[in-house]
Amino acid sequence: MLKLASFMTRPAAKYLLIVLALVFPLIAKNEYQVYVMASAFIWAIAVYGLNIITGYCGQLNLAHGGFFALGAYTLGLLTADYGWSFWPAFVGALLMTAFIGFLVGVVSLRLKEHYFAIFTLCVGFIMYMLTDKWEELTHGPIGVRDIAAPHGFGIVDFTETTPFYYLVLAFLIFAIWFMGKLSRSLLGRTFMAIRNGDDLAQSLGINLMRNKTLAFVLSTTYAGMAGALYAGMVRFIGPEDGNILHTFDMITYLLVGGIGTLSGPLVGTVGIVWLTQSLQFLEEYRMILFGPLLVVLVIFFPRGIVGSFLGWLHRKTLDAGLPAAKKKESRIATGKEVENNA
Amino acid sequence: MLKIENLTKMFGGLAAVNDVSVEFEANRINAIIGPNGAGKSTFFNLVAGTHKPTSGRIILDGEDITPLRCDYIAQRGVGRTFQTTNLFEQASVLDNLIVGHRLRTKSGLWDVLINSKRLQWEEKACRDKAREVLDFVGLNHVENRLIADITQEERKRVAFALALATDPKIVLLDEPAAGVNPEETEGLADLMRKMVDHGLTVCLIEHKMDMIMGLADKIMVLDHGEKIAEGTPTEIRENPVVIEAYLGSDEDAAA
Numbered sequence: 001m002l003k004l005a006s007f008m009t010r011p012a013a014k015y016l017l018i019v020l021a022l023v024f025p026l027i028a029k030n031e032y033q034v035y036v037m038a039s040a041f042i043w044a045i046a047v048y049g050l051n052i053i054t055g056y057c058g059q060l061n062l063a064h065g066g067f068f069a070l071g072a073y074t075l076g077l078l079t080a081d082y083g084w085s086f087w088p089a090f091v092g093a094l095l096m097t098a099f100i101g102f103l104v105g106v107v108s109l110r111l112k113e114h115y116f117a118i119f120t121l122c123v124g125f126i127m128y129m130l131t132d133k134w135e136e137l138t139h140g141p142i143g144v145r146d147i148a149a150p151h152g153f154g155i156v157d158f159t160e161t162t163p164f165y166y167l168v169l170a171f172l173i174f175a176i177w178f179m180g181k182l183s184r185s186l187l188g189r190t191f192m193a194i195r196n197g198d199d200l201a202q203s204l205g206i207n208l209m210r211n212k213t214l215a216f217v218l219s220t221t222y223a224g225m226a227g228a229l230y231a232g233m234v235r236f237i238g239p240e241d242g243n244i245l246h247t248f249d250m251i252t253y254l255l256v257g258g259i260g261t262l263s264g265p266l267v268g269t270v271g272i273v274w275l276t277q278s279l280q281f282l283e284e285y286r287m288i289l290f291g292p293l294l295v296v297l298v299i300f301f302p303r304g305i306v307g308s309f310l311g312w313l314h315r316k317t318l319d320a321g322l323p324a325a326k327k328k329e330s331r332i333a334t335g336k337e338v339e340n341n342a
Numbered sequence: 343m344l345k346i347e348n349l350t351k352m353f354g355g356l357a358a359v360n361d362v363s364v365e366f367e368a369n370r371i372n373a374i375i376g377p378n379g380a381g382k383s384t385f386f387n388l389v390a391g392t393h394k395p396t397s398g399r400i401i402l403d404g405e406d407i408t409p410l411r412c413d414y415i416a417q418r419g420v421g422r423t424f425q426t427t428n429l430f431e432q433a434s435v436l437d438n439l440i441v442g443h444r445l446r447t448k449s450g451l452w453d454v455l456i457n458s459k460r461l462q463w464e465e466k467a468c469r470d471k472a473r474e475v476l477d478f479v480g481l482n483h484v485e486n487r488l489i490a491d492i493t494q495e496e497r498k499r500v501a502f503a504l505a506l507a508t509d510p511k512i513v514l515l516d517e518p519a520a521g522v523n524p525e526e527t528e529g530l531a532d533l534m535r536k537m538v539d540h541g542l543t544v545c546l547i548e549h550k551m552d553m554i555m556g557l558a559d560k561i562m563v564l565d566h567g568e569k570i571a572e573g574t575p576t577e578i579r580e581n582p583v584v585i586e587a588y589l590g591s592d593e594d595a596a597a
Contacts, residue, residue, distance in 0.1 A: 178455070185454045186465055189441040197428040203390060204508055205416035205445025214451060303432065311432055311488070318486060 002320065005313050021169055025162045038165040040273035041172045042229050047253045047265035048175050049222025054251075055260035056188060057215040058195025060113075062247050063104065063120040066127030067220040069242025071097045071227025073131060073138060076237050079148035086148045090228050097224025098217050105216035109209060112198065124244050132239035143238030150232050158232070168229055172266075175222060180262055182218075191215050195260070256297060258304030267306050343368035343543050344389070344512055349398035351384055351567075358384040360567040361398070366512070366560070371538055372545045373554045375578075376564035377587070382547045383425070385564065386514045389545075390422050391415040403511070417445050421510030425517050427501035431490040435481065435500055438489055439472035440465075442507025468507075475503040478540075479533060495526040502533065506542075513537065515546040519553055531557045555579065563587070
């Protein structure tokens with residue numbers, strides 16, 4: 001059991017996962033499943049972004065869905081209305097979300113904790129309102145049609161589901177790779193120090209505003225990347241894509257998978273998207289199942305699937321590695337913690 | 343070393359710290375005592391830059407650090423611990439300490455992207471520093487434990503270690519011995535002596551009088567934000583103003 005568990009943290013597990021993702025279109029029952037998986041990957045990229053600012057840096061950003069829509073709209077409008085081809089527009093979407101993210105971050109990050117959350121909730125809602133009401137620019141409720149698909153340079157056709165799936169997979173792998181580097185680096189540690197508390201971080205000589213803004217811009221850029229890919233996949237977007245509910249969906253994915261962990265966003269997003277899919281026959285009633293499931297998860301696994309698993313594994317390995325004399329002592333220590341939690 | 347001139351902090355109409363002037367010498371253990379609400383923690387917050395003083399000056403090694411923001415003051419060599427240090431419960435002790443040396447490094451986003459030599463070197467430096475301070479506070483053996491699994495006293499030591507990882511010249515310790523038993527208190531006192539032996543200046547707030555009297559080279563007494571006395575432990579013990587303000591009358595002390 002422990003062996004299997006510790007295998008899952010080894011690089012081999014990572015490669016196995018990549019291989020599985022690569023062969024998925026071959027073993028999928030139909031094209032629809034590939035499409036669902038591709039969209040799950042896109043959401044996962046956005047959730048990784050949320051994980052930077054909320055998971056690692058500890059600032060609950062409720063405008064994340066807005067930045068997703070901003071990325072989607074930037075790409076959509078640039079290709080549909082201004083005749084750009086996909087890749088320049090894609091870069092444009094990244095720059096746009098980074099830039100607007102910077103502006104919003106500089107203002108909103110002056111606020112702390114729930115004030116920041118409320119402020120960003122409003123920002124997200126304003127973005128939604130703009131897509132809905134600023135008809136001259138965004139076409140309002142009609143939405144944006146004829147969005148360009150990614151240009152395949154004559155080699156591949158990304159309007160097909162399977163090639164697009166691989167494209168998204170490539171971006172997802174890049175997103176996770178970068179996140180892994182970031183979270184292990186001094187910069188990631190800096191973000192986590194801020195999460196533990198502004199005062200302590202500052203007493204360690206950390207420039208709060210600069211680091212928070214950097215984390216925020218990174219997270220909005222991730223959201224923009226996801227949004228742009230989304231627009232390239234569905235090729236038609238409307239104001240509802242920026243609905244505030246998407247932000248809460250993403251927070252759910254993050255909490256279920258494990259906030260502040262590297263594989264949590266992937267586990268949470270892919271897991272819930274497929275759970276939602278397999279419960280489709282229940283229609284709206286599936287919320288009756290979802291609700292209690294979430295409640296149970298938050299009560300018993302507050303650190304999500306991945307977070308709880310890693311914590312369990314860390315203690316197990318530590319116990320196994322210690323000599324018998326110390327083992328006894330460590331059991332007591334673990335017991336104490338359980339008591340404290342109760 | 344640390345010179346405070348006419349420091350005042352007003353919160354609304356209330357003077358939390360009122361016209362306090364004091365000088366802390368290098369390589370000494372300096373204690374600040376006083377009843378609850380005397381302004382001790384506020385005093386620390388002013389020195390560390392968390393709050394800006396209403397008036398007065400704070401001079402560290404001849405440099406006026408009064409207008410500087412917290413993180414710059416930390417870079418100038420002021421380390422501190424809090425009454426409760428919020429560590430990351432679900433990470434190992436070592437992981438919690440690595441970031442302590444961050445302020446002495448320069449790597450940014452670009453270094454992460456290209457995995458620069460500088461980043462690798464600095465990460466090693468931070469890790470080495472974390473091990474060094476962990477060794478200093480005598481916690482080698484819990485290096486890989488989760489913070490959630492270590493004892494209260496070990497937490498105190500980790501908090502010390504985190505402050506030490508910033509390479510400070512002076513450390514401000516806010517109630518370092520609160521919530522630990524007498525033997526552990528003695529252990530922490532020894533650790534503070536060890537810091538001084540290694541060239542640091544220690545400044546602490548503490549309520550445990552036995553500990554302070556045996557430990558401090560110099561004591562400053564605050565009451566209602568004002569400095570009412572300063573001197574060696576013996577002088578403070580015999581000072582009638584202190585006995586009056588801090589310990590209350592004999593009957594109170596007995597009760």
